[in-house]
Amino acid sequence: MTSTTHAPGVRIRDLTVVYRTPAGELPAVRGVDLELVPGTITGVVGESGSGKSTLALSLLNAVQPPGRIAAGAVEIDGLGDVLTLGGEDLRRTRGRQVGYVFQAAQNSLNPLKTIGKQLLDLGRSHDVADPRALVRDAKVLLARMGLDGGRVLDSYQHELSGGMRQRVGIMLALVLNAKVVVLDEPTTALDMITQATILRIIREVHEERELTTLVITHDVGAIAEVADGLAVMYGGRIVEHGPVRKVLATPRHPYTQGLIRAIPRLSGDISLARALPGRPPTLGTLPAQGCVFRERCERRLAVCDTDDPVVITRNGRSVACHAVERAAAVAMRKEYA
Numbered sequence: 001m002t003s004t005t006h007a008p009g010v011r012i013r014d015l016t017v018v019y020r021t022p023a024g025e026l027p028a029v030r031g032v033d034l035e036l037v038p039g040t041i042t043g044v045v046g047e048s049g050s051g052k053s054t055l056a057l058s059l060l061n062a063v064q065p066p067g068r069i070a071a072g073a074v075e076i077d078g079l080g081d082v083l084t085l086g087g088e089d090l091r092r093t094r095g096r097q098v099g100y101v102f103q104a105a106q107n108s109l110n111p112l113k114t115i116g117k118q119l120l121d122l123g124r125s126h127d128v129a130d131p132r133a134l135v136r137d138a139k140v141l142l143a144r145m146g147l148d149g150g151r152v153l154d155s156y157q158h159e160l161s162g163g164m165r166q167r168v169g170i171m172l173a174l175v176l177n178a179k180v181v182v183l184d185e186p187t188t189a190l191d192m193i194t195q196a197t198i199l200r201i202i203r204e205v206h207e208e209r210e211l212t213t214l215v216i217t218h219d220v221g222a223i224a225e226v227a228d229g230l231a232v233m234y235g236g237r238i239v240e241h242g243p244v245r246k247v248l249a250t251p252r253h254p255y256t257q258g259l260i261r262a263i264p265r266l267s268g269d270i271s272l273a274r275a276l277p278g279r280p281p282t283l284g285t286l287p288a289q290g291c292v293f294r295e296r297c298e299r300r301l302a303v304c305d306t307d308d309p310v311v312i313t314r315n316g317r318s319v320a321c322h323a324v325e326r327a328a329a330v331a332m333r334k335e336y337a
């Protein structure tokens with residue numbers, strides 16, 4: 001297995017992940033294509049249940065039963081298709097090549113061992129030659145996130161607050177110097193100010209180490225500060241993707257527009273902010289055909305009930321929406337008329 005010295009690219013192709021339910025296997029991620037450009041941070045946003053965590057788990061081939069990756073590929077430069085890895089290769093990849101914080105990672109620490117002991121276990125399981133350097137790096141990372149590294153490493157998980165555990169999780173994701181980092185809601189247990197600080201530190205470390213990073217959050221406001229690209233998920237699909245500032249300034253998909261309207265910080269006017277009506281779908285309520293967003297969409301067309309909108313990419317921006325596509329076609333016809 002070769003390792004890359006520069007930020008690797010990650011290409012998710014036609015990924016479908018299903019969960020077994022009483023109604024049969026239903027897709028939580030469906031036909032997703034997403035490229036993580038080397039050296040960039042990609043933010044993924046979307047309401048709860050959109051499939052964000054399932055997508056994150058797929059990047060490490062870590063979907064557990066009753067879930068199953070039904071189709072697709074996750075190609076990482078230097079590693080190949082992660083979905084074909086198994087056993088020891090996969091174990092070595094996780095942590096060492098792909099660092100990660102899974103959602104609710106603050107609960108995934110071992111309650112019976114100090115954080116320092118768990119750090120050394122992690123190092124040993126990845127054949128780290130110099131445990132002292134590992135501890136030193138861990139302390140530096142913790143100090144950057146405002147914690148007393150020595151004290152944290154001597155602590156048991158129950159002696160740390162939720163926010164402290166979350167920062168321990170981020171440290172563990174970064175400490176083995178993985179070049180691809182996947183962070184699923186890494187800052188949810190933190191207050192707004194600490195959240196912004198931690199995201200800024202993630203950005204700094206990302207730049208210093210030339211990483212390729214995926215950050216999942218339901219805080220669209222916070223992502224603007226850290227991400228380069230933004231992917232918007234709904235009902236297991238990526239409905240819009242593009243440079244973060246462009247997507248936030250001129251959202252095209254009706255779902256993205258609704259998400260942004262709901263945030264006073266982004267809509268610019270508290271009195272204009274309004275919640276997105278309706279509720280996100282569950283696996284059971286997702287329509288089998290047509291647009292997954294149609295029940296909540298103000299621009300719904302007849303075709304939306306029958307045909308899945310395909311992703312159309314123009315000038316680096318991708319959108320999957322019949323109404324957007326139709327408007328673009330009309331604009332184009334006018335231009336040539």
Ligand SMILES: Nc1ncnc2c1ncn2[C@@H]1O[C@H](COP(=O)(O)OP(=O)(O)O)[C@@H](O)[C@H]1O
Binds near residue numbers: 020046282
């Ligand atoms: N272990 C599971 N068993 C059954 N359904 C699941 C399981 N995990 C997630 N799901 C379903 O898959 C969909 C996507 O979930 P998830 O990936 O956690 O979304 P998000 O992270 O965006 O909230 C949801 O409808 C969720 O209920």
Ligand code: SF4
Binds near residue numbers: 291292294295309323
């Ligand atoms: S495809 Fe149709 S229902 Fe879906 S977001 Fe676009 S207009 Fe709305």
Ligand SMILES: [Mg+2]
Binds near residue numbers: 184
């Ligand atoms: Mg999640």
